[in-house]
Amino acid sequence: MVSERWLQIPVGMRDLLPDDTARVRAVSERIVRQMARWGYREVTTPTLEYLDVLVRGEGAETADRLFKLIDRRGEVLALRPEMTTPVARLVATRLGGEPLPVRLAYAGQVFRGGESGPGRLREFPQVGGELIGSGTLEADAEIVALAVNSLAAAGVAQFSVSLGHVGFLRGILAGLRLAEPEEATVRALLYQKDFVGLRPLLERHGASPKSIDALLALPALRGPDALVQARRLVDTPEGRDVVRDLTELRDMLDAYGVGDAVTVDLSIIRDFEYYTGIVFEGHTTALGVPLLGGGRYDRLLERFGTPSPATGFAVRVERVLAAGGPREETWAPDVVMAFADGSRAAALACARDLRAQALIVTVEVLGRPWDDVAREALARGAGRAVLVRRDSAVVRNADGEEREVALADLRALARSGGSPP
Amino acid sequence: MTPVTIAVPSGRLMEGAMAALETAGYLSAEVWRSTRRLLLPGVDGRVRCLIAKPADLLTYVEHGAADLGITGKDMLLEHSSDVYELVDLGFGFCRGVLAVPAGAADGWEKKSPLRVATKYPRITERYFRSRGRPVEIIAMNGTVELAPQVGLADAIVDLVMTGRTLRENSLVEAAELFRSTARLVVNRVSLRSRAEAVAEVVERMRAAAARGAAPSSA
Numbered sequence: 001m002v003s004e005r006w007l008q009i010p011v012g013m014r015d016l017l018p019d020d021t022a023r024v025r026a027v028s029e030r031i032v033r034q035m036a037r038w039g040y041r042e043v044t045t046p047t048l049e050y051l052d053v054l055v056r057g058e059g060a061e062t063a064d065r066l067f068k069l070i071d072r073r074g075e076v077l078a079l080r081p082e083m084t085t086p087v088a089r090l091v092a093t094r095l096g097g098e099p100l101p102v103r104l105a106y107a108g109q110v111f112r113g114g115e116s117g118p119g120r121l122r123e124f125p126q127v128g129g130e131l132i133g134s135g136t137l138e139a140d141a142e143i144v145a146l147a148v149n150s151l152a153a154a155g156v157a158q159f160s161v162s163l164g165h166v167g168f169l170r171g172i173l174a175g176l177r178l179a180e181p182e183e184a185t186v187r188a189l190l191y192q193k194d195f196v197g198l199r200p201l202l203e204r205h206g207a208s209p210k211s212i213d214a215l216l217a218l219p220a221l222r223g224p225d226a227l228v229q230a231r232r233l234v235d236t237p238e239g240r241d242v243v244r245d246l247t248e249l250r251d252m253l254d255a256y257g258v259g260d261a262v263t264v265d266l267s268i269i270r271d272f273e274y275y276t277g278i279v280f281e282g283h284t285t286a287l288g289v290p291l292l293g294g295g296r297y298d299r300l301l302e303r304f305g306t307p308s309p310a311t312g313f314a315v316r317v318e319r320v321l322a323a324g325g326p327r328e329e330t331w332a333p334d335v336v337m338a339f340a341d342g343s344r345a346a347a348l349a350c351a352r353d354l355r356a357q358a359l360i361v362t363v364e365v366l367g368r369p370w371d372d373v374a375r376e377a378l379a380r381g382a383g384r385a386v387l388v389r390r391d392s393a394v395v396r397n398a399d400g401e402e403r404e405v406a407l408a409d410l411r412a413l414a415r416s417g418g419s420p421p
Numbered sequence: 422m423t424p425v426t427i428a429v430p431s432g433r434l435m436e437g438a439m440a441a442l443e444t445a446g447y448l449s450a451e452v453w454r455s456t457r458r459l460l461l462p463g464v465d466g467r468v469r470c471l472i473a474k475p476a477d478l479l480t481y482v483e484h485g486a487a488d489l490g491i492t493g494k495d496m497l498l499e500h501s502s503d504v505y506e507l508v509d510l511g512f513g514f515c516r517g518v519l520a521v522p523a524g525a526a527d528g529w530e531k532k533s534p535l536r537v538a539t540k541y542p543r544i545t546e547r548y549f550r551s552r553g554r555p556v557e558i559i560a561m562n563g564t565v566e567l568a569p570q571v572g573l574a575d576a577i578v579d580l581v582m583t584g585r586t587l588r589e590n591s592l593v594e595a596a597e598l599f600r601s602t603a604r605l606v607v608n609r610v611s612l613r614s615r616a617e618a619v620a621e622v623v624e625r626m627r628a629a630a631a632r633g634a635a636p637s638s639a
Binding site: 160192193219222223265267281288 | 483486506604620
C-alpha cells in the first residue's frame with residue numbers, strides 16, 4: 001500500500017544488517033588490498049555521471065537500463081551501471097600525463113535500472129581493476145592472474161576462470177563472408193545463445209557446412225583440447241592468431257601459478273563492439289551466475305579522446321558472498337560495563353583505555369541493575385561483564401565466576417594487551 | 422557428485438518432456454506417473470528432475486537452481502533469458518498467432534491503437550513495433566480467447582495447436598508471429614563448471630529427439 005511506503009525500500013534494492021555489511025566490507029577490502037600489492041591504486045568516481053558519458057562508453061542501448069534523472073538545469077544524469085567507463089573518462093581527463101601503464105582499482109556501488117525480477121538486484125557492489133596503456137599478452141596475463149588472486153583473496157573456496165577471445169568468433173563470422181545485415185542477424189542469435197536457430201539461419205544465408213559446424217561446435221569448445229579443436233575448425237588468419245595468443249597466454253598463466261584455475265573456453269560470448277581481445281569469466285559451482293567478468297577493450301579510451309589499449313575486470317561482491325565466503329564469527333562486545341553511583345568518571349576512563357587497546361566495550365545506558373546487565377550480556381556472548389566502583393571493579397566471566405580487582409590492574413591489563421581476567 | 426538437475430515443465434509440455442527423458446534413459450515412467458512429488462530422482466542417481474510451472478522454469482535455469490531445463494520456444498522468445506539454447510527437442514509444436522473476431526476479419530487493420538490481449542506482451546510489442554503500428558497491450562495470464570467477446574480487446578495473440586479454441590470462440594487467424602517447439606536450455610555456469618555431466622545430458626537428449634521417440638502433444 002502506498003501509504004506504508006515509509007516502511008519499504010524500492011524494488012531491487014536491499015538493506016544490509018550489521019553482519020552482512022561487515023562481510024561485504026571485508027570481501028571488498030581483501031580484494032582491494034590484493035590489488036594494491038600488484039600496484040593497482042584505488043580511484044573514486046562520482047555515483048552520478050552525465051548520461052552522455054555513459055552512452056559514449058557503452059552505446060545507445062545502455063540508456064534503457066539506466067536510472068536516469070534530470071537536474072535543475074535540465075541536464076540528464078544517470079547512476080553509473082559499471083565503473084569501467086567512468087574510470088576511462090577519469091584517465092582521459094586527469095591522468096593524460098601519467099607514465100604508462102596505469103594500474104587502477106575501484107570499489108563502489110553500481111546501479112542497473114532495467115527489469116527487476118527474481119534475484120535481480122538493481123544496486124550492488126563491484127570491485128575491479130583496470131590495466132591501461134598496454135596491448136600486450138603480458139598485460140592480459142597479469143589481469144587474468146590478478147582476477148584469480150582476487151577471488152582467492154576474497155575467500156572463495158572453489159572457483160574457475162574461463163578464458164576466451166572475441167577474435168575467435170569474429171574470425172568465424174568473417175569467414176562466412178556475409179553482408180552486414182545478414183551478419184547482424186547471426187550475431188543477434190549468438191548474443192542470445194540460440195544455437196538451435198543458428199543452423200537454419202546460416203543455411204539460409206548460404207554458409208558453408210564447415211563454418212556451420214564450427215559455429216555449432218562453439219558451446220563445447222573448452223578445456224585442454226579446445227585449442228587443438230579450434231585450430232581444426234577455424235583455419236583463418238584471425239582464428240590462427242587467436243589460437244596462438246591463447247596458447248601463449250596459457251603458458252604465461254602457468255608461470256603465474258594460476259594455470260590450474262584457468263580453463264580456455266571459446267564458447268564465451270561477449271559484446272564484440274566493446275571487447276577487442278580476451279574475454280573471461282569467473283564462476284563457482286555453487287552459484288548459477290558468474291562471480292566476475294572482464295576482458296580487453298582497446299577501443300573505449302579513444303571515445304574519450306585518448307586512444308589507449310586497456311584490459312580489466314570487475315567482481316560482483318554480493319555474489320562472492322552468496323557463494324559462501326568465510327563466515328565471520330557471531331559478534332559480541334569484549335566488555336560490557338556498568339558503574340556504581342559516583343564512579344562514572346572512573347568507568348569511562350577504564351572504557352577509554354580498553355577501547356584504545358582495540359577491545360569492543362559497551363557502557364550501560366539504560367540504567368538497569370548490574371546483575372541484569374551482566375547476565376544478559378554474558379548470555380549473549382560478551383567476553384566479560386564489569387562493574388566499576390570507586391577504587392575497584394567486579395569482573396564476571398561467562399561461567400559466572402566473579403573476582404574483584406583494583407581499577408589500576410583492570411586498565412593495566414588492557415595496556416599490556418591481555419584481556420581482563 | 423551432486424546430481425545434474427533438469428527442470429521439467431508442468432502443463433502442456435510435460436508428457437513430451439517426460440517421454441524424452443525416458444527415451445534418453447534418465448527417468449522411468451512408473452516414477453513420474455506414480456507420484457505427485459515435484460523433485461524426482463533419475464534412474465541412476467546422476468540426474469534428478471524438478472517439475473516447475475512453465476512461467477518459473479526459465480528462472481530456475483537462469484539462476485542455476487536447475488542446470489538444464491525443457492521449455493517452449495515461446496517462453497524463450499518472450500523472456501530473453503541468459504541461458505544457452507542447445508537442442509530442439511521436436512515435440513510440442515504450436516504457432517503464435519494474431520487472431521481477430523470472425524466478423525472483424527477485414528476491418529481490424531484500420532483500428533488504431535489496436536487493443537491486443539495476450540500472455541506474450543513482449544513478443545506482441547516487438548511485432549507491432551517492427552511494423553510501425555501503435556498497439557495497446559493487455560497482458561493476461563489465461564483464457565485470452567475470451568477477451569474480444571467481453572469487449573476487453575480487439576484482438577489476441579495466443580498459441581494455436583489444432584485451431585479448435587479459436588474456432589470455438591469465433592476467432593480467425595490474421596497473422597502468424599512465431600513457431601514454437603520444446604527446447605533444451607542450459608545454465609551458463611553449469612555449462613562450464615559441470616561441463617562433462619551437462620554435455621552428456623545434452624547429447625543423450627539430442628539423440629532421443631532425433632529418434633523421434635518423443636510424441637508431439639495433441
